[in-house]
Amino acid sequence: MTTIHVAGGIGRAPTAMAAYDAALADANLHNYNLVAVSSVIPADATIEVVDRAPDLGAAGNQLTVVEGRSVVAPDEAAETATTAIAWATGPGPGLFYEASGTDPDAVEAAARRGLDAGCELREWEFTDRDTLVSTVDADGGGHTAAVVLAAYGDSEPIC
Template identity: 35%
Template sequence: MPIELVWGTGAGRTELGAFDAALSDANVHNYNLVELSSIVPEGARIERVGALDPGRWATGDLVAVVLASRTSSTPGERIAAGLGWELAAEGGVFMENDAPTAEACERRLDANLADAKRIREWDWTGERGTKVVDHVVDSGAGGAVVAAVFHPISGGHRADDR
């Protein structure tokens, strides 16, 4: 099962507008995102794609994601969002974080992944990764998102298949 990692940043007049713009940058803005907790199913693989292909699914489909995001409306402020993951024979875990800088976000991801491994007696394979994006707010508001896209929960057909 592929889990596609997408990310984006954006700006808007409001923080919600900036969040939507960041989702647009990752091309997940036209789906109803259903947030999951952070468990990776056994046998899944993580694929870094940046943004989903246009028209991947029908507008409004329910799509399962693990989502990290941060927004701000403070001009000049730096924001960061990121996902980290570690895989095991039994599956794996995602950790989502946000922070004022990419470096701080990476540190939080490292600490949270270490904690997640400590409480699970799994056969960790050593396959580990992180993706962090950052953005400096100009005027208005800014947003940053990273999402692990699992699959559509409903529909799941391409928009042109209707």
């Protein structure tokens, strides 16, 4: 059975990429090459929400993730960087849906609306739903980033 760790992080730095990297470090997912997948949770997976992801393998390995990401530049008028992942599970496969933006309530609502729409497309039974939101105040002193990642199992060597 695969464990999918869901973790959020925030970061601030002088560039957008550095702020993103700092947010990944906050979630302890900064040392992997992330491979993004769309949204389907395998039927045998379990979801574990964590403050920081555990060690999932060697640095430089590839790690499969569903990722929500929001980065705000210092010259933007936004007050926050916010992202969310919502998920639904049941006795069979499940779904993740992500949303990003600058309004925490709107981002969470968008992730849930998307999840509802995705569930309606499938004839699967969904018994449990949850959401993780990551938000950080944009202080204007640099780039600000928020991430939420669902990391599938352990990392694997790239080659």
